[in-house]
Structures are given as structure tokens and as C-alpha cells.
Amino acid sequence: MTPADLMQEFDRQTAVLIDRGYPQHSGLDDAAFRALLTPLAEKVVTFQVSAGDMEIGTLPFAIAVKSDLVATDVQMAAVSKDGRQGISKLYPRSASDFHVTADTVLPHGLAYLIVDIDRGQQNRNLPPNEALILIKREARLALTIEEGIAIATQCPDFLRKNNCYSLLVSRHAGDQRVPAIWINAAKQPNLGWCWDGNPHTWLGSASCASRTD
Template sequence: MTPFDPVAEFDRQVRTLTGLGYPKLSGLTDDRFTALLEPLRATVPAATAGADRDPEAGRVPFVLVVTRELAPIEETMPRTALRGGGRPGFVDRSFEPGALERFVATPETNLPDQWAYLLIGVERGEEFCGVVPRDAMATIAERGRSLLTIEEGIALLTQFPELLVKNRCFSLGGSRSGDRRVPALWISQKAPKLGWCWEGNPHTWLGMASAAGRRTGDAAA
């Protein structure tokens, strides 16, 4: 097995975003987009030291996240797909007009004030399949881990499409809109779908994703 090279993985993730048209989506040239992400490169080795890398089991050391201020959710979700390609991802119609704008990061996520950052120590959270989302979120908080936002979930799916599989889908409790809805990513019509479920309703096929933390170009968040 080839040893994990975090810097090579960082470069792969940058190439993936560039290949999907993120620079144009962000209103930047390829060079300016790459330059925006470059300060994160130096933080990767330390941020991922000792991290578990097993995408098939739902664990990855880090994911490069571009925020909605740079790349809108409505544009990034269609750039996702299941492993092997196929139909593009989509936002479910259950999000009424203007709803996505109201699903913002909770104060507990303590998001960096940056356009791009690293999400580290990511877990898909299938251990929470069948658990009431409200209870899963409480358990994750007790462990000192952080719930994923919608943008982070899309970033995870973009870079690691093999994580979204039947009966191993995941909620994104780090984005809320002030009501009982919890956004989630699952499979519908043979494509990734961004939808939501009630915080009190468990689903056997829906876990709760989390991360160890977030890191910018010069500090942990």
C-alpha cells in the first residue's frame, strides 16, 4: 500500500475543484483560485498527523472546504456525483424558496472567518444510523467533535464520492435554520440529494457526520 502523502492529497483536491470549474464559479482565474488555497498547503502535514484514512469506512484525514460566499450551494451541489459518475447531485424541492440562505452554521461550529479552510479528522458517522438526530448531535458534542455544515458535507462528497452509499448516508447538523429541520445528504434517483429530516425522527440509513476541527492557513479553528 502506498503511504499516505498529505501534500499530494491536498494537490489532488485542488485539482478536483479546478477541474469542476470552481475558479470560474468563484469569479476567479485558475491561478488566483489556486493562490487563494495555497496558504493551507503548509498546514496539512501537522493537521493530519496520525489521522485515520479509510474512505471506504467513512473516515478521511482532511477535506478542503470552499464556503458558500465563494461558491454557492446551488452551484456546488450539481457538481457532485456518486462513485463512478452518473447523474449530478441536486437540492431537493423540500427546501422552499430562500430556505438554503437560512440554513447557516451554528455558533457551536465556530467556523473560520475565511473563504476556504481545512476540515480535519472527518467521520461519516454511520454509528448513528437509526439514532434520533437530536441525540446523535448531543453525543458528538460530548466527544468534543464538531458537526458538519452543508458546505462541508458537499466538500466531503465532492472529494470522496465513495463515502455516500446505500444505508451509509449522513446528516449535516452544523447548519440549522432555527427550526427542527436537519439537512442531510442521501441517494435519490441514483444521484446525491441534499435534503433535510426532522431532528426527532431517526432513519436506519442516515448517520451524523462530524469532524475533529477546522484549520486555516495559520491557525486551528
Template sequence: MPFDADAEFDRQVRTLIDNGYPKLTDLDDDAYAALLEPLRETVTTHEAMAEPEEGLVPFVLVVTRELAPLYDVVPRLTLGGRKTKPGVVDHNYAEGELVRFVAAKEVELPDARAYVLFDIQRGEEFCGAVPNDAMATIADRDRTLLTIEEGLSLVQQFPSILAKNKCFSLGGSRCGDKRVPAIWISQNAPKLGWCWQGNPHTWLGMASAAGRDGSLG
């Protein structure tokens, strides 16, 4: 059977509601679903998409910090399977420092609040590569690096995409220095941290996507 993008859209909206995202706004569940509804057409009119598979996702609804502050989103993440420990922010971020990491100048967001990210690759082929080199290769392929919000949205909707030795950097968010945000597994929970752009890690790839689209109007 072909991939049912309409049903997957409903599932992702329900996941956000079930994980308390409306509570981060002044909206109830129905109003929150209505807010995201304009993105349905963006999904259903997109070119044919394949079913999700290991390390590959056809689309994900991205809710940005405008609607969901980063420090409130991370604890809502868990790993796949029966693991339920909440996500954490690495202590190497100074208190409140996450807000300094914003979309890089090469990244154009279609809406500051929420939109759709298409054709996401976890990027384990870049495990062991220097992050700077991985980011250059992705740019040469005319793909885009994931922001922090996009990485968190990806793990929220597809927890099993974060796997042992197949974690990933989020080079689409930077703060003007040599640090690259990344999300990995620590003590059976997702952890949002950062690594230096010149330091390779065997367990850390570089996530990317084909593009972004959609507006809440």
C-alpha cells in the same frame, strides 16, 4: 508508506479546479489555486494523519458559500464509481431557502471563505438514532457537526463516502427550526435534503469532525 498530505492537498485543489469552482469566482485556475495555497501549511504541519478509509477522511478543503454558492455546488457532485448523474437539491426546500441554513452557534469557522476540516467521520454508527441524540453524543465526544458546505466539500472530494444505507446528516447548519440538513442518495445521484431532528432513519447517520483550522490570510 506514510500518508502524503502534500500530494493529497494538490489532488483536492485540482478536483475543485476540474469541477469548475474557479468559474464561480472572478479568478482563473492559477489564481484560484494561489488563493487556496495558504491552507497547504495548515495541512502539512498538522499532526500525523492516516490514509483515507471507508467512512473516514483525514482532511478536506472546505470552500464556503462565499466562494461557491450552494445551489451551484450541488450539481457538481456525483456518486463514486462510474455514476455521473449530478447532485440535486430536494424539492422540500422552498425556492432559495438553502441560504437560511447557516453555521449553528456552536460552530466557529476559521475563515469565512475556505479552510481545512480534519478527521472526518461519516457517522454510520448513528444510523437509526434520533438526530438530537446523535448530535448530543458527538458534542460529548468534543467533536463538531458538519455544516452544509463541509458535507458538500466532503462528497466533492470523496464521492464514494456517500454510500447506500450510509448517508449522513449535517447538523452543523441550522435555520432556527427543527430541520436538520442531510445528504443522501436518490435515483443514483447525491441529494441535499433535510430531516426532522426527532425522526430517526435507518440509512442516515450523523457526520462529524475533530476540528477546523486555516485561513486564507
């Protein structure tokens, strides 16, 4: 993608977040929210990435927003695919119970970029624990809940029937549950969980090449 293409995509993603109410949920007006994202635009134009492919399951980048700024449940409720709103069903846990694993380093900013995203088609039907080994072996980074929501918010068509994704580095201490986003029976984007040792033919494990703010 050219710098102009990347900037156009960044502006589109910014507009999506504003349209979904992120400024109001973060206690900012639209101008202040845009100002928060402005430093990211300077990074975007330097990326050497392809345009992405929805069928294969790749994207150039996505703007991720931390739950410190907009609560995870609020972010998931702002996801919309084919007119259906996203829902969270993590019982007996809640989204706030899941935290980034100790070996995962996030940028300091409240909003940041995940770059060169892969849905995990090559690791579909692998238990999350095994998929994580492959992702690390390839020097890639497994994703958090908020990063997975960012993808679904910006590119809802990235969610495909029988081809969705787990988010391996948001975990609850001592728990084998792994959060994932998929399309449920009601055709809604659904944030739920699966066991870390169980394979699913309809779930890969998503990753990115880098994070930056």
C-alpha cells in the same frame, strides 16, 4: 499519512475543485483560486491523521469552500457520483435559508480544512438531536452543509447506499429541519432534509475533529 502523502491528497483535491469549475463560479482564474488555497497546504503537512477508510467512513481531511465564495446550490450541482450530478431538494426551504448555528465557529477564510472526518456510522438510526449530544461528548464537531458537500465532492464513494450523513450545524432558526446528503432513488447525490427528532437507519451524523485555515 506522511507529509508527502498529505500533500499529494491536497493537490488532488485542489485539482478536483478546479475541474468542477470553482474558480469560474468564484470569479477567479485558476491561478488566483490556487493562490487562495496555498496557505492551507502549509497546514496539511502537519496533520497526524490516517489515510481513511471508505467502508468505515473516515477521511483524513477535505477542503471546504464557504457559500460566500461559491453558492451552496452551485457546489452541490458540481458533485458527481457514478456519472450522476448532485441535486438540492430542500423545499420549502432553500440552501440559503440554512445558517451555521450560534455555537459553531468557522475559520475566517473563504476556504478551509476539515480534519479527521467521520461519516457517523456509530450514530446511524439516532435522531439528529441525540447524535449531536454524542458528537459533542466526544469533543468532535458536527458539520455544515458546505462541509458535507466538500466531502461528497472530493470523495463521492463516501456516499454509500443506506449509509449517508446528516449535517447538524446548518439550521434554519426555529425550524426542526436538518440538512443531509444521501443517494436518492434515481441514484443521484441528494441534498435534502430530515426532522431533527426522527431516526433513520440509512443516515448517520457526520463530524470532524477540527477545522483550520
